[in-house]
Amino acid sequence: MAERQGLRAESSHFTLQGAPFRILGGSIHYFRVPRGYWRDRLMKMKACGCNTLSTYVPWNLHEPERGLFNFKDNLDLEAFISLACELELWVILRPGPYICAEWDLGGLPSWLLRDKDMKLRTTYPGFTRAVSSYFDKLIPRIANLQFSHGGPIIAVQVENEYGSYSKDAAYMKYIKKAFMSRGITELLLTSDNREGLKCSGLNGVLRTINLQKISYGALQSLADMQPERPLLVMEYWSGWFDVWGDSHHIFPAEDMIAVVTKLLERGASINLYMFHGGTTFGFMNGAVDFGTYKPQISSYDYDAPLSEYGDYTSKYNLLRELLKTYNSEPLPDLPPLQGRQAYEPVLMSHHMSLWDSLAYAEKPFKSEEPISMENLPVHNGNGQSYGYTLYETTIQSGGSLNSRNNIRDRALVFVDKKFTGILDYRTQRLTIPTSKDTRTLSLLVENCGRVNYGEALNSQRKGLIGDIVLNNTPLKGFSVHCLDMMPSFLKGMHGGKWKSMTETTTCPGFFKGILLVDAGEPKDTFIKMPQQEWMKGVVFVNGHNLGRYWHVGPQKELYLPAPWLKKGINQIIVFEEQKSAGRINFAENPEHGRMIDVSKHPFCTII
Known part of the structure; x- marks a missing residue:
């Protein structure tokens, strides 16, 4: 042969x-x-x-x-x-x-x-x-x-x-x-x-x-x-x-x-x-x-x-x-398109605060010094790869909190679980209210995505990568929670203590609702998070992580493919960082928002 x-x-x-x-x-x-x-x-x-x-x-x-x-x-x-x-x-x-x-x-x-x-x-x-x-x-x-x-x-x-x-x-x-x-x-x-x-x-x-x-x-x-x-x-x-x-x-x-x-x-x-x-x-x-x-x-x-x-x-x-013109044989017929559907809006029925959800995460790790998510002793010694990491420590005073650009990439700051502000790659200073009492300072740090091209590859450790100082004194004694929102975490939350939406809701937190597919086979759809009602977070459907949403755009919807839906009850969980009105909408088509010709964008000429 x-x-x-x-x-x-x-x-x-x-x-x-x-x-x-x-x-x-x-x-x-x-x-x-x-x-x-x-x-x-x-x-x-x-x-x-x-x-x-x-x-x-x-x-x-x-x-x-x-x-x-x-x-x-x-x-x-x-x-x-x-x-x-x-x-x-x-x-x-x-x-x-x-x-x-x-x-x-x-x-x-x-x-x-x-x-x-x-x-x-x-x-x-x-x-x-x-x-x-x-x-x-x-x-x-x-x-x-x-x-x-x-x-x-x-x-x-x-x-x-x-x-x-x-x-x-x-x-x-x-x-x-x-x-x-x-x-x-x-x-x-x-x-x-x-x-x-x-x-x-x-x-x-x-x-x-x-x-x-x-x-x-x-x-x-x-x-x-x-x-x-x-x-x-x-x-x-x-x-x-x-x-x-x-x-x-x-x-x-x-x-x-x-x-x-x-x-x-x-x-x-x-x-x-x-x-x-x-x-x-x-x-x-x-x-x-x-x-x-x-x-x-x-x-x-x-x-x-x-x-x-x-x-x-x-x-x-x-x-x-x-x-x-470059094929010697006739081209195949065009395959039919999948149907899409804008399902009826879903009202979230239950919620769970971030603080309550910690009961279903891995036990916190104690570290005297700040530690990056990759170096956490989780996942069989492989560290945390993606998602959020919660760092908590005690403080004795208020004053000027300075990240020294050691937060990668974005942190929600709380004092005794009360939202105080955001530190990220643009904002590195924040004023902490003064108090005579010992309080808990919490930093919910999000890995927003590691650089995928260029010189910075070796410097892509996430979480806290160095000292955070309060009034020029480095903070010590951290309790660190891994919140990578893996399927095991979501499964553990499923039977947890959720509160009805009739009670006071708290952000950051998780919101749960049901999409009922009761007419025909499931169809592709887009989840639309109304910008007046949601700020920034992640959407899970039947355990699948659809990705991030953020009111800054340009993306306004998350694609939900039909193969990830089923007839009957479909569970939707939303993790929202700052604001929720408890309703999500659906659309047949995405809106791309403001547009720019790639050839006219200065960034694109770099590549």
């Missing part, structure tokens, strides 16, 4: 099985899409004329604790790749270990930061030992899905945008060897923006470029670096991501199609990032910091051709018409 000849990059165009081949690809992240919708999203990609799927692999989800691996349910990577194969889509796998992706710490697990000397994305032994252990579990799961074994994986990306980081000349060689020694035999490639290309060379590895508009000489610079090799835009940015307190970014459909047309006319292969963005559920959003820290929102709509909730957009329709 003749050996299958995989993707080759040995001339000005790719070949696959010896025949000319052009990558018409798009990115969909399995971890941002409910498993019940994987098939739907991939079929819509196929119907648009794409022949290749690309996906990242998030290390922090697959190894949430050192040595504890999860490849089940929504993290069943093998099932996702096998589904692509069934639908006749090729796969470019991007296993990292760093992925960026607007994902917390770029996909690196936070327990790495328990090592005070950690140097991420380098050959520092503490990092490479962890990477090697992870790859020992990951790569055997994907090696048999390579093209040479009859699978759909035709290429594997070595790390991600390392040319822009470039801290260790030996690091990329280490990652390449780690792949090859564990059985990766398909085409290897790197991915960088134009500036990063200058530092991204690796023998035997194809360079590819990331861009949104064709700047003067960008493609030519890539072509000059590797003559007689095919051109691949590994990330063609179809839109952009959003941060809290800013505008929703759009990239006009006509502008996108014009660039894609030029790239294809130039003979380049292309992968749209994103084809379908999906949702950054839970606490997994990242952040940017180019002088100012800005956490990203939960929606990852990205203004992509396929919307966050799987609808066709004008970009999709224009792209399909274009890609028809």
